[in-house]
Amino acid sequence: MVKNPLEVALRNLRLKTPLMTASGTAGHLDELTALKDYRTVIIDALGAFVTKGVTLKPKRGNPELRVVETRTGLLNSIGLQNSGVEIFLKQELPRTLQYELPIIVNISADTAQEFEELAAYLIDNDAGRIISGIEINVSCPNLSEGGAIFGTNPYAVENVVKAVKRRVGDEVLVITKLTPNVTDITQPARAAIAGGTDVLSMINTLRGIAIDVDAGKPFLGNVYGGLSGPAIKPVGVYMVYECFGKITECKNKTVPIIGIGGISTWRDALEYIMAGATAVGIGTAWFVDPGIFGEVKKGLDKYLAKNEKTIDELVGKAHYC
Amino acid sequence: MSQKESSAQRERSFYAKTRSNVAKLVPDKLSPSVRTLNEDDIEKAISDEDANRKAYHSLCYSLLRIILLHDKWRIAYVDPSQFEDNVFGMALRDISSVKPDEVPENIAFIAQNDNNRNGNKMILFCFDDQGSDLLRKVSYEVKKLDDGKFDNICVMVVPSPEIMQDKRRVSKADEWRRGFFLCFPEIRKKSEHLNEKEYLQLCVCTSNPIADFEERSGILTETVEVLDNIAVGQESRSHYKLRFRTSHSFNITPGQFIMTATSSHRHEEAVSRPTSLDNLKSSFIIKPTSYLKRPFGIHRAFYPHFDLPYLKRLSLPPELATVLHTVFPNQFEIFYKVLENGVGTNELTKLKRGDKVQIIGPLGKRLHMRELREQGFEEIHVIGGGVGMAPLIFMVQALRYYSYPVKAFIGTEKIGMLKYKCSRDGLDNCDGLDNLDNTFSEEPRDATIYVDDLIDAGVDPADIYVSSTVLENHDWTIPKDNLYEGVVTGQYNVYLQSRQRERRQKKQRQKKILAFACGPTGMMKALTLITAEFGIKQKVLMEKRMACGIGVCLSCVCETKNGEGGESKYSRVCTDGPIFDAAEIVW
Ligand SMILES: Cc1cc2nc3c(=O)[nH]c(=O)nc-3n(C[C@H](O)[C@H](O)[C@H](O)COP(=O)(O)OP(=O)(O)OC[C@H]3O[C@@H](n4cnc5c(N)ncnc54)[C@H](O)[C@@H]3O)c2cc1C
Ligand SMILES: Cc1cc2nc3c(=O)[nH]c(=O)nc-3n(C[C@H](O)[C@H](O)[C@H](O)COP(=O)(O)O)c2cc1C
Ligand code: FES
Numbered sequence: 001m002v003k004n005p006l007e008v009a010l011r012n013l014r015l016k017t018p019l020m021t022a023s024g025t026a027g028h029l030d031e032l033t034a035l036k037d038y039r040t041v042i043i044d045a046l047g048a049f050v051t052k053g054v055t056l057k058p059k060r061g062n063p064e065l066r067v068v069e070t071r072t073g074l075l076n077s078i079g080l081q082n083s084g085v086e087i088f089l090k091q092e093l094p095r096t097l098q099y100e101l102p103i104i105v106n107i108s109a110d111t112a113q114e115f116e117e118l119a120a121y122l123i124d125n126d127a128g129r130i131i132s133g134i135e136i137n138v139s140c141p142n143l144s145e146g147g148a149i150f151g152t153n154p155y156a157v158e159n160v161v162k163a164v165k166r167r168v169g170d171e172v173l174v175i176t177k178l179t180p181n182v183t184d185i186t187q188p189a190r191a192a193i194a195g196g197t198d199v200l201s202m203i204n205t206l207r208g209i210a211i212d213v214d215a216g217k218p219f220l221g222n223v224y225g226g227l228s229g230p231a232i233k234p235v236g237v238y239m240v241y242e243c244f245g246k247i248t249e250c251k252n253k254t255v256p257i258i259g260i261g262g263i264s265t266w267r268d269a270l271e272y273i274m275a276g277a278t279a280v281g282i283g284t285a286w287f288v289d290p291g292i293f294g295e296v297k298k299g300l301d302k303y304l305a306k307n308e309k310t311i312d313e314l315v316g317k318a319h320y321c
Numbered sequence: 322m323s324q325k326e327s328s329a330q331r332e333r334s335f336y337a338k339t340r341s342n343v344a345k346l347v348p349d350k351l352s353p354s355v356r357t358l359n360e361d362d363i364e365k366a367i368s369d370e371d372a373n374r375k376a377y378h379s380l381c382y383s384l385l386r387i388i389l390l391h392d393k394w395r396i397a398y399v400d401p402s403q404f405e406d407n408v409f410g411m412a413l414r415d416i417s418s419v420k421p422d423e424v425p426e427n428i429a430f431i432a433q434n435d436n437n438r439n440g441n442k443m444i445l446f447c448f449d450d451q452g453s454d455l456l457r458k459v460s461y462e463v464k465k466l467d468d469g470k471f472d473n474i475c476v477m478v479v480p481s482p483e484i485m486q487d488k489r490r491v492s493k494a495d496e497w498r499r500g501f502f503l504c505f506p507e508i509r510k511k512s513e514h515l516n517e518k519e520y521l522q523l524c525v526c527t528s529n530p531i532a533d534f535e536e537r538s539g540i541l542t543e544t545v546e547v548l549d550n551i552a553v554g555q556e557s558r559s560h561y562k563l564r565f566r567t568s569h570s571f572n573i574t575p576g577q578f579i580m581t582a583t584s585s586h587r588h589e590e591a592v593s594r595p596t597s598l599d600n601l602k603s604s605f606i607i608k609p610t611s612y613l614k615r616p617f618g619i620h621r622a623f624y625p626h627f628d629l630p631y632l633k634r635l636s637l638p639p640e641l642a643t644v645l646h647t648v649f650p651n652q653f654e655i656f657y658k659v660l661e662n663g664v665g666t667n668e669l670t671k672l673k674r675g676d677k678v679q680i681i682g683p684l685g686k687r688l689h690m691r692e693l694r695e696q697g698f699e700e701i702h703v704i705g706g707g708v709g710m711a712p713l714i715f716m717v718q719a720l721r722y723y724s725y726p727v728k729a730f731i732g733t734e735k736i737g738m739l740k741y742k743c744s745r746d747g748l749d750n751c752d753g754l755d756n757l758d759n760t761f762s763e764e765p766r767d768a769t770i771y772v773d774d775l776i777d778a779g780v781d782p783a784d785i786y787v788s789s790t791v792l793e794n795h796d797w798t799i800p801k802d803n804l805y806e807g808v809v810t811g812q813y814n815v816y817l818q819s820r821q822r823e824r825r826q827k828k829q830r831q832k833k834i835l836a837f838a839c840g841p842t843g844m845m846k847a848l849t850l851i852t853a854e855f856g857i858k859q860k861v862l863m864e865k866r867m868a869c870g871i872g873v874c875l876s877c878v879c880e881t882k883n884g885e886g887g888e889s890k891y892s893r894v895c896t897d898g899p900i901f902d903a904a905e906i907v908w
Contacts, residue, residue: 024874025869025873025874026873027872027873027874031871031872031873031896032871032873034539034540034871034872035539035540035871036539036540036541036542037539037541037542038539052873052875058885060890060891061875061878061891064865064878064879065866066866066875066876066877066878067866067867067868067874067876068866069611069612069613069664071609071610071612072610072612073612074612074613074868076868076874076876078874078875078876081875081878081891214662229612230612284868286869287613287614287868287869287870287874288582288612288613288614289542289679290540290542290681290871291542
C-alpha cells in the first residue's frame with residue numbers, strides 16, 4: 001500500500017494529516033456540526049482536534065470587549081470562559097466521540113497543584129480512553145493570575161509538566177504549549193522536556209494592547225489581550241526554527257513540535273513544517289473562512305504530489321540547505 | 322441462517338412495521354383492529370396505489386378543513402377524481418360553489434373567503450404526487466387564471482419536510498410562481514392543535530413533534546454576486562444599501578445574520594502575496610485592510626416570483642399562514658452604516674455590481690414565526706433606532722407572510738438620512754431576473770428607506786410611525802399624525818398611552834403584543850421600562866463584536882440572567898442570540 005504522504009506521527013499518535021485546530025478557536029467540536037460542510041472539514045482535513053481550554057472550576061470569562069481586530073491580527077481576551085472539567089467530561093466531550101478523530105484536551109490552571117488535580121480528574125474519570133493527548137497551556141497571557149507566569153519561568157514550566165506527567169503517565173500524550181512572550185524560547189522548551197513532555201506546541205498568543213483614541217482608553221475590557229493571526233506568523237516560525245535547530249530532542253524528533261500562529265494558507269503551513277514542525281495548528285484564520293482546513297489540505301496535497309515528497313521528509317527542511 | 326429464512330423474517334417485520342405505521346395514522350377506536358390485520362389484507366391494501374393516494378388526499382383534505390374553518394374560510398370546490406369518498410371524514414356531496422370548468426387543471430380543492438375586501442379570494446390546493454411536471458403546469462394555469470390581479474394563491478401539499486425543502490429551493494421554485502408549500506406533518510400538528518376532538522376522529526395524536534428539519538440545513542460559505550451598492554442619505558455618504566444574489570438557496574429567518582468579507586479579493590491573496598514594495602504600499606502603508614468578516618443583519622430578502630404588488634395584497638388566513646412556506650429567497654439586501662474609522666465598512670462601500678464576495682450564513686438562532694402565534698401574540702411592534710431598523714424590515718416581511726398585524730416605529734437622527742435615489746424601481750420583481758439590466762437603466766427615483774420598504778412589504782402607511790430630533794419638510798406617504806419630534810422611545814410611549822386611553826374608553830380587552838427592538842443599547846434599555854409599564858413582551862436584537870460567528874470563540878458575549886444558581890453569565894450573541902428576551906439581559 002502506498003503511504004499517505006500527509007500522514008505524520010506525534011510520538012506514537014498517528015495523524016492522517018498534519019492539520020489540527022488551535023485551542024480555543026474551534027470550541028468543543030460539536031459546534032462545528034452546524035456547518036453544512038463540516039464532514040469534509042472535520043473528517044477529511046483534520047488530523048486531530050484540540051478542544052478549547054478547560055479549567056477545574058467553571059470560569060466566567062473576562063468582561064466585554066473581548067476582541068478587537070488589528071492589522072492582519074486579532075487581539076483577544078476571552079479569559080478562558082468554560083463550564084469546568086466536570087461538565088466538560090459529562091456533556092461536552094462525549095459529543096466529540098462520533099467523529100473518530102484523535103482528541104487533545106487543552107488544560108489551564110492557576111497553580112501547579114491545580115494543573116495536577118485537573119490532569120488527575122481527567123485520568124481518574126477514564127477520559128484517557130477517549131482522548132489522545134493533554135495540552136498544557138502554560139502560556140495563556142490573558143489571566144490576571146497564573147498564565148504568563150508559568151510560561152515565562154522555566155522552573156515553573158518544569159514543575160507543571162512534571163506534575164501533570166506524574167498523573168498522566170504514558171496513557172496519553174503530554175503536550176506543552178509555550179508562550180512566545182519570552183526572550184529565549186529554548187529555555188522553557190528545554191524545561192518542558194526536562195519535565196517529561198512528549199510534544200511541544202508553539203506559539204500561543206503574543207501579549208498586546210490596543211487603545212481606542214476616540215474614547216481615550218484601552219479597547220479590551222481586560223486591557224491586555226493576546227495577539228493572533230497573520231501578524232504573528234513570523235514570530236511563530238522563528239520560535240519553531242530555534243527549538244528545532246538548537247534542541248537535540250526536537251531535531252531528532254523524539255520531542256516533535258506542533259507549529260501554531262497565523263497560518264492561513266498551505267504555504268504558511270509549509271513554512272512551519274520546513275522550520276521544524278511535524279504538525280500545525282490553525283486558529284484565527286478559520287474564523288475568516290471555515291473552509292480553510294480543506295483548502296490547506298488541498299494545497300499540501302498538490303505540493304507533495306508535484307515534488308514527490310511526504311510531510312515527514314519536509315520537517316525541518318529549511319535547516320538543511 | 323439460510324438466505325430464505327432471513328427474507329421471510331424481513332417480510333414479517335415489514336408487515337409488522339406497516340401495521341404499526343397504519344395504526345399510528347388511524348383513530349384510537351380503529352387502531353386495535355388494524356393491529357389484527359392479516360398479511361393478505363395488508364398486501365391488498367398497500368398494493369392499490371391509486372386508492373392509497375386518494376385516501377392520503379382525503380386525510381390531508383379533512384385536516385386542512387379543520388384549519389380553514391378555524392380561519393373562517395369555506396371549501397368551495399372539490400375534484401372528486403382525486404379523493405376517496407367516505408374516508409377520514411371526507412364527504413364530497415355538499416361542495417360545489419365554483420364551476421368545475423373555471424378550475425385550472427390538477428387543482429384538488431379550493432377554499433374561498435367572501436369577506437376579504439382587499440386580499441386574496443381563493444386558495445387553490447394541489448397535491449404533488451402526480452409527476453414532476455406539476456409545479457410548472459399548475460403555476461402556469463394559476464397565473465393565467467389570476468391574470469395579474471393577485472386574487473388567488475396556490476398551495477402545494479407535499480408528504481414530508483424533506484421533499485418540501487427540496488422543492489422550495491430556488492432552482493425548483495423557478496417553476497413555482499406565487500405559490501406556497503405545505504407539508505403533511507405540519508398540517509397534522511396544526512389541526513391537532515386547533516381542534517383536538519375532530520382531529521382524534523381522523524388520526525391518533527402525533528407523539529413525536531415534527532423534526533426541525535430547517536435546523537439541519539446548516540451554515541454555508543458562499544461567494545455571492547453584488548447587484549448594487551448605493552448610498553442612502555442626502556448629505557453624507559454614511560449609509561449604504563448593498564444588494565447581492567446567492568446561487569444556492571439560502572434559508573435564513575429574521576434576526577439571523579450573515580458575516581461578509583468586505584472586499585472581493587480573498588484573504589488568501591491578501592495575506593500571502595509575496596511581499597513586494599508595491600504590495601506593502603497598498604496593503605500596509607496607506608491603510609489597514611480588514612481581516613475578519615463583518616456581521617450584518619439581513620435588511621430585505623427577495624423571493625423569486627413574489628412580486629411586491631402581490632406581497633402587498635397578500636392576506637393569508639392566519640392559522641393556515643403559520644404552516645405555509647414560501648420558496649427560499651435568493652436575493653438579499655444589507656443596510657449598513659459606514660463607521661468613521663471603520664476599516665471594514667469603508668471597504669464595503671467600494672464594492673460594485675458584479676463583484677464577488679464571500680459570505681457565511683445563516684448565523685444565529687432561528688426564530689420561527691409560527692411560534693409567535695402559538696404563544697398567542699396578536700400584534701407585533703417593531704421599534705428601530707437608526708441603522709437598527711434595518712434587520713427589522715426583514716422581520717416585518719416575514720411577519721407579513723405569516724399574516725401578523727404589524728406596527729413599525731422608526732427613529733432617525735435626521736429625516737434627510739432616510740432619503741435616497743433608488744437606482745431601480747423599488748417595486749421591481751424577481752420574476753424579471755433576466756431583465757435586471759433593463760430595470761437598471763431606469764431613471765432613479767426618490768425613495769425613503771424603511772418607510773417605502775415597509776409599504777412594499779404590505780404594511781398600511783397608517784401603521785408606520787417616524788420620529789426624528791429635527792422634523793424637516795418631506796413628502797410623506799404616511800399620515801402627518803404619525804410624525805413625532807423627538808426620540809423613538811418618546812413616540813412609542815405617547816402612542817401606547819393614547820392607545821390605552823382609547824381602549825379604556827371603549828372598554829376593550831388588551832391585546833397580547835410582542836415588540837422587537839433593535840438599536841443603540843441605551844434605547845433598547847429605555848424601551849424595557851416602557852414595555853414593562855404597558856404589559857408588552859419585548860425582544861431585542863443584540864449586537865456585539867464578533868470574530869467567528871459560529872459560537873466557538875466566545876468573543877461576542879453579553880451578560881444574561883440565566884446563569885447557574887440565579888447568577889448572571891456571559892451568553893454568545895452569535896449562537897444564543899442575536900434575539901434575546903429583553904428581560905433576560907443584564908442591562
Ligand atoms: C448580529 C449583528 C448584526 C449587525 N447588523 C448590522 C446592520 O444591519 N447594519 C450595520 O450598519 N451594522 C450592523 N452591525 C454592526 C457592524 O457589524 C459593525 O458596524 C461593523 O462590523 C464595523 O466594521 P468596521 O470594520 O467598519 O469597524 P472596525 O474597523 O472593526 O471598527 C472601527 C471603529 O468602529 C467601532 N465599532 C466597531 N464595531 C462596532 C459596533 N458593532 N458598534 C459600534 N461601534 C463599533 C470601533 O470601536 C472602532 O472605533 C451588526 C453587528 C452584529 C453583531
Ligand atoms: C479566541 C481565542 C481563544 C483562545 N483560547 C485558547 C485557549 O483556551 N488555550 C490555549 O492554549 N490557547 C488559546 N488560544 C491561542 C490559540 O490556540 C493559538 O495558539 C493562537 O491563536 C495562534 O494561532 P492563530 O494565529 O492560528 O490563531 C486562543 C486564541 C484565540 C484567538
Ligand atoms: S463570534 Fe465567536 S462565539 Fe460569537
